[in-house]
Amino acid sequence: MTTINDIAKMANVSRTTVSRVLNNNGYVSESARERVMKVVEATGYIPSVSAKSLRTKRSGVIGVILPKISTETASRVVGGINEVVAKEGFQILLTDTELNHEKEIEYIRLLHSRHVDGIILLATNVNDRLLNTIEDANLPFISLGQELPGVTSIVYDDYHASRDMTHMIIKKGHKKIAYIGVGEDDPAVGVLRKQGFIETIQEAGLEVEESWIRYGDFSIESGYESMKQIVEASPGNLPTAVFVVTDRMAVGAMEYLKEQGLRIPQDIAITGIGASVMSKYVSPSLTTIDYFNKEAGTMAAELLLEQLQDKNTKKKFLQNYRLIERDSV
Amino acid sequence: MTTINDIAKMANVSRTTVSRVLNNNGYVSESARERVMKVVEATGYIPSVSAKSLRTKRSGVIGVILPKISTETASRVVGGINEVVAKEGFQILLTDTELNHEKEIEYIRLLHSRHVDGIILLATNVNDRLLNTIEDANLPFISLGQELPGVTSIVYDDYHASRDMTHMIIKKGHKKIAYIGVGEDDPAVGVLRKQGFIETIQEAGLEVEESWIRYGDFSIESGYESMKQIVEASPGNLPTAVFVVTDRMAVGAMEYLKEQGLRIPQDIAITGIGASVMSKYVSPSLTTIDYFNKEAGTMAAELLLEQLQDKNTKKKFLQNYRLIERDSV
DNA sequence: CTGAAAGCGCTTACAG
DNA sequence: CTGAAAGCGCTTACAG
Numbered sequence: 004m005t006t007i008n009d010i011a012k013m014a015n016v017s018r019t020t021v022s023r024v025l026n027n028n029g030y031v032s033e034s035a036r037e038r039v040m041k042v043v044e045a046t047g048y049i050p051s052v053s054a055k056s057l058r059t060k061r062s063g064v065i066g067v068i069l070p071k072i073s074t075e076t077a078s079r080v081v082g083g084i085n086e087v088v089a090k091e092g093f094q095i096l097l098t099d100t101e102l103n104h105e106k107e108i109e110y111i112r113l114l115h116s117r118h119v120d121g122i123i124l125l126a127t128n129v130n131d132r133l134l135n136t137i138e139d140a141n142l143p144f145i146s147l148g149q150e151l152p153g154v155t156s157i158v159y160d161d162y163h164a165s166r167d168m169t170h171m172i173i174k175k176g177h178k179k180i181a182y183i184g185v186g187e188d189d190p191a192v193g194v195l196r197k198q199g200f201i202e203t204i205q206e207a208g209l210e211v212e213e214s215w216i217r218y219g220d221f222s223i224e225s226g227y228e229s230m231k232q233i234v235e236a237s238p239g240n241l242p243t244a245v246f247v248v249t250d251r252m253a254v255g256a257m258e259y260l261k262e263q264g265l266r267i268p269q270d271i272a273i274t275g276i277g278a279s280v281m282s283k284y285v286s287p288s289l290t291t292i293d294y295f296n297k298e299a300g301t302m303a304a305e306l307l308l309e310q311l312q313d314k315n316t317k318k319k320f321l322q323n324y325r326l327i328e329r330d331s332v
Numbered sequence: 333m334t335t336i337n338d339i340a341k342m343a344n345v346s347r348t349t350v351s352r353v354l355n356n357n358g359y360v361s362e363s364a365r366e367r368v369m370k371v372v373e374a375t376g377y378i379p380s381v382s383a384k385s386l387r388t389k390r391s392g393v394i395g396v397i398l399p400k401i402s403t404e405t406a407s408r409v410v411g412g413i414n415e416v417v418a419k420e421g422f423q424i425l426l427t428d429t430e431l432n433h434e435k436e437i438e439y440i441r442l443l444h445s446r447h448v449d450g451i452i453l454l455a456t457n458v459n460d461r462l463l464n465t466i467e468d469a470n471l472p473f474i475s476l477g478q479e480l481p482g483v484t485s486i487v488y489d490d491y492h493a494s495r496d497m498t499h500m501i502i503k504k505g506h507k508k509i510a511y512i513g514v515g516e517d518d519p520a521v522g523v524l525r526k527q528g529f530i531e532t533i534q535e536a537g538l539e540v541e542e543s544w545i546r547y548g549d550f551s552i553e554s555g556y557e558s559m560k561q562i563v564e565a566s567p568g569n570l571p572t573a574v575f576v577v578t579d580r581m582a583v584g585a586m587e588y589l590k591e592q593g594l595r596i597p598q599d600i601a602i603t604g605i606g607a608s609v610m611s612k613y614v615s616p617s618l619t620t621i622d623y624f625n626k627e628a629g630t631m632a633a634e635l636l637l638e639q640l641q642d643k644n645t646k647k648k649f650l651q652n653y654r655l656i657e658r659d660s661v
Numbered sequence: 662c663t664g665a666a667a668g669c670g671c672t673t674a675c676a677g
Numbered sequence: 678c679t680g681a682a683a684g685c686g687c688t689t690a691c692a693g
Contacts (some may be wrong), residue, residue, distance in 0.1 A: 017664045049445035053386040054686035073411035082402035116378035286615040346680045383670035
């Protein structure tokens with residue numbers, strides 16, 4: 004491999020000078036610059052990032068921690084992140100916790116040891132060890148999707164999104180509304196969305212049957228199963244609408260209803276959250292909420308870049324959303 | 333940051349010894365090992381990857397070059413790759429060419445400079461500059477989805493998959509079959525899939541109207557547009573089936589047909605390729621081909637790991653596929 | 662405007 | 678079984 008020393012020799016300058024022209028800092032005479040550039044181009048020389056990083060403590064790499072890599076939300080977010088960091092010459096180092104909370108902590112430390120310049124975490128839960136690890140790493144850090152005390156967080160407005168959706172369902176005349184959610188160790192999806200739903204229901208003077216509340220695990224199959232349980236638990240007293248906290252589970256629920264010959268929305272209405280591509284093309288098309296995941300990714304990246312410049316903006320940012328009314332309600 | 337020197341001092345050994353216990357090589361007395369481990373744990377010491385990489389020329393990072401990050405295929409493949417490399421302690425450095433051929437080359441060089449231990453490229457085209465760049469990099473290298481001469485390639489069996497699908501359409505009694513493809517600078521999707529289609533058609537003694545052949549750009553919208561053009565170009569003489577080379581474009585085509593009040597499959601049958609999640613939940617459910625993307629990713633990673641061990645296996649691997657018959661034909 | 666030298670944090674022959 | 682020393686390829690005060 005050709006190194007800075009080779010370039011220096013070939014261009015007849017010191018490696019200090021080579022470094023200066025490559026990084027565009029300090030004084031360099033025009034003739035020296037030209038000689039160096041010529042050699043650099045001729046050899047196709049690329050500086051060693053390890054050496055540079057060892058010396059400068061910066062790597063040009065952003066660590067991204069995902070709960071699950073092959074997910075529509077994740078890939079949208081990563082797309083958004085990549086769009087802005089790539090422009091600034093950063094790369095993304097990707098890790099996947101597979102929804103294992105322990106791995107979130109492990110990966111933060113790992114990314115730290117790799118000298119990443121910053122980390123974006125798509126958190127799924129909040130706990131003290133996680134918070135401590137983040138603090139120890141002492142790195143520019145963004146949490147996306149969950150509010151983490153003391154760290155810059157971009158969160159979706161789960162509470163109000165759920166309220167709006169529930170409101171809309173009620174306005175359509177539904178009084179018997181079921182709920183398919185996820186576990187409450189996930190503050191955003193599990194707690195906030197449920198809270199928005201329940202409170203809106205109660206404010207409308209309605210009630211939710213215990214047997215109409217089920218929990219899945221984000222998968223399509225779990226939506227199918229939850230729907231099945233709700234239907235089987237309430238013969239002769241079916242809900243007329245189901246509020247589902249994710250599109251994927253909603254699609255699973257729809258699948259079960261269709262199998263049972265129940266018409267959507269005439270017999271049972273369904274809503275999702277997430278605005279997955281699929282939500283638009285299932286039939287009936289699914290009423291859902293767009294969280295603008297890509298934009299959230301863009302924003303996360305921009306905030307991280309700001310933190311890299313020392314502009315300290317430790318705040319909570321609430322992401323916009325948009326209710327998309329389609330044919331499933 | 334605590335370094336190997338700190339650990340050495342605290343454990344009362346040389347840093348040579350610390351290195352030995354950390355990397356588990358060379359002789360170390362039990363007592364020395366214990367002292368070192370105790371200090372390492374107490375301090376939470378993590379070795380600097382840059383320093384290590386500078387010294388050893390290995391980084392523990394695998395570079396992955398994607399044509400588009402936020403795509404179902406890509407995320408499945410990456411999921412597969414990650415599953416195997418993570419187990420071996422490798423990380424993934426992700427780059428996205430946004431379908432820009434120039435960037436494929438640029439990223440190979442960039443990843444090289446970052447001392448990645450190997451590269452997996454989801455290629456979209458083949459050209460000499462690309463091939464040269466790969467050769468120059470002189471790194472363990474896997475091409476996924478396109479056959480690249482001289483480099484280990486995992487390819488989908490586009491030709492036979494197309495043949496099988498076309499065959500199936502013909503067997504259902506269709507004689508007037510349209511085609512929606514992509515540009516032929518993509519040898520796998522653009523050329524091979526088309527070839528499999530055309531040849532099977534001709535062997536069956538059928539013909540394809542010029543106006544029934546259209547090209548999209550992988551997007552749902554382009555499938556919609558292509559379908560529209562086909563329908564509008566052939567009033568009174570519509571095809572009875574459409575072979576579409578990707579699920580997304582097929583979904584777009586279905587959307588247009590439904591809007592026009594054409595029934596699928598009674599009026600026009602549709603097929604896709606890719607087995608996207610969506611294909612199962614659109615209505616009617618889409619007949620398609622599963623390419624086992626995740627397994628392809630797994631395999632790519634395994635082959636790369638083998639190459640890292642110097643087991644030289646420069647070969648072409650043909651990936652399996654499976655025709656999924658559903659309701660759109 | 663330019664270069665010699667120190668140093669970033671590791672690993673690895675080499676010598677004992 | 679252990680350590681001193683060289684060196685990986687850079688950048689950055691410092692001195693001129």
